[in-house]
Amino acid sequence: MFVEQLYTNCLAQGAYLIASEGEAAIIDPLRETKPYLALAEKHGVKIKYIFETHFHADFVSGHVDLAQKTGAQIVFGPGAQTTYKSEIARDGQEFKIGKLTMRVLHTPGHTPESTCYLLLDENRKPHSIYTGDTLFIGDVGRPDLAIKSDLTQEDLAGMLYDSLRNKVMPLPDDVIVYPAHGAGSACGKNMSKETFDTLGNQKKVNYALSNMSKADFIKELTTGILPAPQYFAKNAALNKNGYDDFDAVMQKGNKALTADEFEKLQKGGALVLDVRKPAEFAAGHISGSWFIGIDGQFAPWVGALITDLHQQIILITPAGREEETVMRLSRVGYDNCVGFLKGGFDAWKNAGKKTDSIKSISAEEFATAYAKNGITTLDVRKPGEFNAKHLNKVVAKPLDFITEWQDTLDKNKAYHIHCAGGYRSMIAASILKARGYSQLIDVAGGFAAITKTGLPVDSYEVTCENA
Numbered sequence: 528m529f530v531e532q533l534y535t536n537c538l539a540q541g542a543y544l545i546a547s548e549g550e551a552a553i554i555d556p557l558r559e560t561k562p563y564l565a566l567a568e569k570h571g572v573k574i575k576y577i578f579e580t581h582f583h584a585d586f587v588s589g590h591v592d593l594a595q596k597t598g599a600q601i602v603f604g605p606g607a608q609t610t611y612k613s614e615i616a617r618d619g620q621e622f623k624i625g626k627l628t629m630r631v632l633h634t635p636g637h638t639p640e641s642t643c644y645l646l647l648d649e650n651r652k653p654h655s656i657y658t659g660d661t662l663f664i665g666d667v668g669r670p671d672l673a674i675k676s677d678l679t680q681e682d683l684a685g686m687l688y689d690s691l692r693n694k695v696m697p698l699p700d701d702v703i704v705y706p707a708h709g710a711g712s713a714c715g716k717n718m719s720k721e722t723f724d725t726l727g728n729q730k731k732v733n734y735a736l737s738n739m740s741k742a743d744f745i746k747e748l749t750t751g752i753l754p755a756p757q758y759f760a761k762n763a764a765l766n767k768n769g770y771d772d773f774d775a776v777m778q779k780g781n782k783a784l785t786a787d788e789f790e791k792l793q794k795g796g797a798l799v800l801d802v803r804k805p806a807e808f809a810a811g812h813i814s815g816s817w818f819i820g821i822d823g824q825f826a827p828w829v830g831a832l833i834t835d836l837h838q839q840i841i842l843i844t845p846a847g848r849e850e851e852t853v854m855r856l857s858r859v860g861y862d863n864c865v866g867f868l869k870g871g872f873d874a875w876k877n878a879g880k881k882t883d884s885i886k887s888i889s890a891e892e893f894a895t896a897y898a899k900n901g902i903t904t905l906d907v908r909k910p911g912e913f914n915a916k917h918l919n920k921v922v923a924k925p926l927d928f929i930t931e932w933q934d935t936l937d938k939n940k941a942y943h944i945h946c947a948g949g950y951r952s953m954i955a956a957s958i959l960k961a962r963g964y965s966q967l968i969d970v971a972g973g974f975a976a977i978t979k980t981g982l983p984v985d986s987y988e989v990t991c992e993n994a
Contacts, residue, residue, distance in 0.1 A: 528546075529547070531566065534722055537827075539710060541709065541723075543657060547624050550623075550624050551570070551574050552578055553593065554580065554705075558857050576599055580641060581637060582766045582767045584672050585759060590766075604618075605633045606633075606640040611769045616631045616642075617631065627646060627649065630644070636668070636670060636691075637683070637687060638660075639676060644657040658695070658706045665719035665729075666735065668714055671752055691735065699727075701726075756827070779864070780853035780862075781850045783867065784869060789841055793813070799817065799843065802844050805952075806971070811872065812843070818957035840863060843872050843875075845871070849867040852864075890970060896943070902941070906918070906946075910925055916974075929955060945974055
């Protein structure tokens, strides 16, 4: 018996390989198939099943491509409908993996088709449960993501309450809980940084498994949920209906372009996406380009901010990270990347093409300007971060909602912009710059650096201004 968690930090996502007697199953794979094929080869096993816990909204699963390459059977839980070949299992149905048994536990709530998979060992003793977005470590899945459903979020929250108490909580305390996500995912509110735990411990520490009424559970789950990123419904539809071949997507995107070819594509409507470090982008970038750094939560911010999955994208990347960037775009359904600038930003400069920059100042410089009054500061952190602690003379403009407020400011006015550490503020500044805002000042180091200057902060809750 062999169980391995494949955790991807930038998506806070866990996939799993389970193997016994030369047979294996994969649970909730990411878009790229190579890691799973390589792992199966390493352990000398054949992938027999691909179990999907639900139609994922925050990433495009690799189930379709992986099934085509391995001949494995795709399995969904009750109620799922797909346009490609898959087995829609019934509640309680069992699948053999060598000497192991995988039992289907239909657990609707996060979505109607959400399903957990209970792994039984050679002696049919419950060993571990793969909970998808039904149960996280420290939290449960949000109940507002079902696509084309006539169920309300209150209906789904009630279903999740029943699923947890009737299907999951009665299991032995020593069963290991392996969820689909950890801290950083937008699929829940209070997920732990831990990526697995025993069910017994979760019964002690997870608020959702505490002794509360169904009404209180529904209220807790439906209070304070930020709107889902716009790409969630689109990714769920791709997972339900299929998508373009991953290898073809990679071949199209991993193409070196000359400066002239790159410029022609930009003039034709392609979005220039610069994934270098914030300071590098600030010092110099292609006019009109957007910054979303590859070393941050790249894919979720791409999905939240680029509203068209079919938008043609061309890349400025650090040397050697071109293919990685194309792959990470594809993980969230952005399959229309058509190349990268060979030689990066230096090639653009050497060709004498037009460049731009964004002023970036230290927290100390910002503190001096702030103390003199008269400056307008945009705090682009999430509403919860802002409510917890913020400067008392700033405007809350969460990056999550920039498409709603980006055209509401004065393009001739100066704006200082900060986030928590400097990553999101540079994203916001790049988008505003591309939309014609001319006087943008980024605060390097963000709120973390600002608080060290001794500027006064407030910690009362306010209503964030989104528009």
